[in-house]
Structure formats: structure tokens, C-alpha cells
Amino acid sequence: MSSSSSPTPPAVSFEDEKARREARLARLTxxxxxxxxxxxxxxxxxxxxxxxxxxxxxPGEKTDRAVHVAGRVMAIRNNGMFIDxxxxxxxxxxxHDLKQATPERLELLKLLDLGDIIGVAGPxxxxxxxxxxxxxxDLKVLSKALEPPPEKYHGLKDVEA
Numbered sequence: 001m002s003s004s005s006s007p008t009p010p011a012v013s014f015e016d017e018k019a020r021r022e023a024r025l026a027r028l029t030x031x032x033x034x035x036x037x038x039x040x041x042x043x044x045x046x047x048x049x050x051x052x053x054x055x056x057x058x059p060g061e062k063t064d065r066a067v068h069v070a071g072r073v074m075a076i077r078n079n080g081m082f083i084d085x086x087x088x089x090x091x092x093x094x095x096h097d098l099k100q101a102t103p104e105r106l107e108l109l110k111l112l113d114l115g116d117i118i119g120v121a122g123p124x125x126x127x128x129x130x131x132x133x134x135x136x137x138d139l140k141v142l143s144k145a146l147e148p149p150p151e152k153y154h155g156l157k158d159v160e161a
Contacts, residue, residue: 115145
């Protein structure tokens with residue numbers, strides 16, 4: 001008896017991935033300005049400070065206090081509804097209400113890639129599952145990653161890279 005399994009999708013070459021990211025950079029620059037020309041983002045909190053400052057929130061509770069955080073995009077889930085960012089202190093979840101998002105925001109979310117550096121401003125809440133989250137009222141791409149991050153399980157093989 002033979003077992004049937006789903007075919008593995010073909011691997012995307014490094015060159016194809018880089019070309020895709022460069023095309024996204026061109027669309028990003030055309031619609032939102034060159035992210036490499038951003039000279040300032042006023043960060044009010046680190047990821048760890050947000051978690052520390054709002055640790056007393058109960059599940060489902062939301063504050064009126066907005067924070068400004070920045071970090072590298074480590075995960076994008078549900079078409080950008082949830083984005084995990086990482087700064088030099090910790091990982092933090094960012095939430096976008098896709099039902100309320102403008103068409104411009106939805107397009108901007110489609111242009112994000114793992115490794116991009118973004119700045120986010122918005123109020124803090126604790127999700128019903130207990131995760132401290134920033135509800136993104138504003139999002140700015142601070143730097144575009146033109147190369148994908150190393151494969152997360154095996155890391156870099158070539159130490160020169």
C-alpha cells in the first residue's frame with residue numbers, strides 16, 4: 001500500500017526571494033516614501049518595558065495610554081493581523097484590526113517581510129489569551145530587509161555570511 005502525501009512546494013531561490021523583496025521596496029517607496037530615508041522615530045518604550053509597565057493588565061483589559069515601539073519583524077500571522085517584533089530587549093505582539101483598517105494600511109501590511117524594521121504607535125492591552133499587545137494605530141516602515149533572515153531552525157551555515 002502506498003502512502004500519499006502532499007507534494008512539497010518548490011523552494012524559492014535566494015535570487016527570486018531577493019527580487020520579490022526589491023519589488024516590494026519599489027512599491028513601498030512609491031506609495032509611502034523610501035523607508036531608508038526615515039531619520040527619526042521617537043520610541044517611548046522597549047518591548048521589555050511595555051511588558052513590565054503593563055504587567056498588571058487583566059486578560060481583555062485595554063489602556064488608553066499609547067506607546068511607541070520599534071523592532072524587527074519576526075512573524076506575520078493572519079495577513080498582518082498579528083505581527084511579532086523583536087527589539088534588543090524582548091519580543092512583542094502588535095495587532096491590526098483588519099476589519100477597520102484603511103485600504104492603504106492593508107496594502108502596507110502586504111508589503112512587509114520578515115526582517116523589516118517597523119515602528120508602531122498605539123494603546124496597550126492584554127489579549128484574552130494573556131498576551132501583552134500593542135494595538136497599532138500607526139505603523140511606519142523604518143527599514144526594509146532586502147535579504148531573508150537565516151532559516152530559523154538551522155541558522156547560518158557559512159560563518160562568513
